[in-house]
Amino acid sequence: MQRPHPLVLTNARLATMADPVSGPGAIVVEDGLVTWVGAQTDLPAAHARAEQHDMQGRLITPAFVDCHTHLVHGGHRAREFEMRLEGASYEAIAREGGGIMSTVIATRTASEDQLVNTALPRLDALLAEGVSCVEVKSGYGLDHDTELTMLRVARRLASLRPVRIRNSFLGAHAVPKWAEADSYIDEICIPALRAAHAQGLVDAVDGFCENIAFTPAQIARVFTVAQELGLPVKLHAEQLSHMGGTALAARFRALSADHVEYATDADVRALAAAGTVAVLLPGAFYALRETQVPPVEAFRAHGVPMALATDCNPGSSPLTSLLLAMNLACTLFRLTPDEALRGVTLQAARALGLRDTGAIAPGLRADLAVWDVETPAELAYRIAFNPLYLRIFGGQPC
Numbered sequence: 001m002q003r004p005h006p007l008v009l010t011n012a013r014l015a016t017m018a019d020p021v022s023g024p025g026a027i028v029v030e031d032g033l034v035t036w037v038g039a040q041t042d043l044p045a046a047h048a049r050a051e052q053h054d055m056q057g058r059l060i061t062p063a064f065v066d067c068h069t070h071l072v073h074g075g076h077r078a079r080e081f082e083m084r085l086e087g088a089s090y091e092a093i094a095r096e097g098g099g100i101m102s103t104v105i106a107t108r109t110a111s112e113d114q115l116v117n118t119a120l121p122r123l124d125a126l127l128a129e130g131v132s133c134v135e136v137k138s139g140y141g142l143d144h145d146t147e148l149t150m151l152r153v154a155r156r157l158a159s160l161r162p163v164r165i166r167n168s169f170l171g172a173h174a175v176p177k178w179a180e181a182d183s184y185i186d187e188i189c190i191p192a193l194r195a196a197h198a199q200g201l202v203d204a205v206d207g208f209c210e211n212i213a214f215t216p217a218q219i220a221r222v223f224t225v226a227q228e229l230g231l232p233v234k235l236h237a238e239q240l241s242h243m244g245g246t247a248l249a250a251r252f253r254a255l256s257a258d259h260v261e262y263a264t265d266a267d268v269r270a271l272a273a274a275g276t277v278a279v280l281l282p283g284a285f286y287a288l289r290e291t292q293v294p295p296v297e298a299f300r301a302h303g304v305p306m307a308l309a310t311d312c313n314p315g316s317s318p319l320t321s322l323l324l325a326m327n328l329a330c331t332l333f334r335l336t337p338d339e340a341l342r343g344v345t346l347q348a349a350r351a352l353g354l355r356d357t358g359a360i361a362p363g364l365r366a367d368l369a370v371w372d373v374e375t376p377a378e379l380a381y382r383i384a385f386n387p388l389y390l391r392i393f394g395g396q397p398c
């Protein structure tokens with residue numbers, strides 16, 4: 001069988017997230033994978049004779065990975081935005097039956113097609129900024145059928161666009177107002193997880209460990225089932241208060257602990273020991289006008305990898321831009337632009353347990369983003385400007 005022609009990209013600046021390449025660089029793509037990357041002057045002779053695509057000095061990074069989203073949901077919460085501006089707090093709105101519960105009602109009422117059709121524009125906004133992989137959570141069903149519907153919708157998105165979708169089951173997202181937390185976990189959440197897993201709809205299991213949601217002990221029951229099913233876990237932890245979710249995540253060797261604004265020094269050490277990624281979500285911090293910043297300096301000191309994501313959700317983070325998330329993380333959390341870029345590529349892939357994307361190296365998927373910028377720092381520096389020139393997904397320009 002004849003192999004397809006390799007795609008040879010030349011005259012590029014490369015930010016590989018792996019071995020550094022200085023001076024004009026080249027990338028060879030074959031069968032959807034990167035097979036060679038390096039300085040253009042070292043391009044093997046066989047490829048030097050192949051048809052080359054001159055990138056004219058543009059920057060190539062790994063395609064972005066959005067490792068924490070609630071992309072699939074019904075309705076919107078613009079009225080709550082107004083209420084918060086009028087002085088109501090996020091927690092008070094949630095306790096009064098608004099917040100997540102209002103999106104639950106909107107999601108239950110929507111048809112499967114409607115959920116697909118309202119998620120697509122949000123997905124397209126991410127893809128337009130060079131994203132190749134998106135994590136999508138359930139959690140706005142809080143009943144057996146709607147949780148599974150959300151995960152089916154997420155899977156459908158990958159058949160409608162050139163993108164990879166990773167599904168997280170988030171049945172433990174909120175306590176339905178007519179239910180009691182412990183019985184909800186045992187009678188609805190865990191059976192729905194088992195059913196979704198049996199249908200191949202789950203790649204990881206998430207929870208919301210917060211004073212307006214579930215305690216560490218309740219989440220631990222869900223995580224124990226995840227473990228039994230062989231599914232990795234991750235957790236919304238320490239966003240609005242210190243609940244002990246980070247320590248729980250570390251105990252279960254979670255892929256990631258997300259938000260982590262209130263994480264303590266002991267929490268940071270536990271994440272480091274467990275190899276758990278800290279996923280920072282500056283969109284929620286900004287939208288809720290929070291003031292407690294995550295312990296970035298401690299993450300650095302202990303070598304905890306920091307990923308960045310949009311947390312795209314209709315309540316606390318109606319954000320569909322990883323470029324803006326990078327700018328917010330630098331401005332509000334004092335990440336360096338280099339950390340922000342690693343955060344949306346290499347570390348985000350790691351937060352999903354993916355080792356085949358998030359960097360440019362031989363053997364990895366050719367998920368690439370070509371940018372009309374001179375330096376990597378430009379990606380984090382501009383506000384609401386998209387310099388994407390080309391997105392390459394599994395070797396295919398699209």
Ligand code: DI6
Pocket residue numbers: 070099100103173208236239281284311313314315316317
């Ligand atoms: N992620 C979540 O799941 C919650 N907060 C967060 O950052 C709630 C999302 C919502 O308000 O709908």
Ligand code: FE
Pocket residue numbers: 068069070236311313
């Ligand atoms: Fe979230």
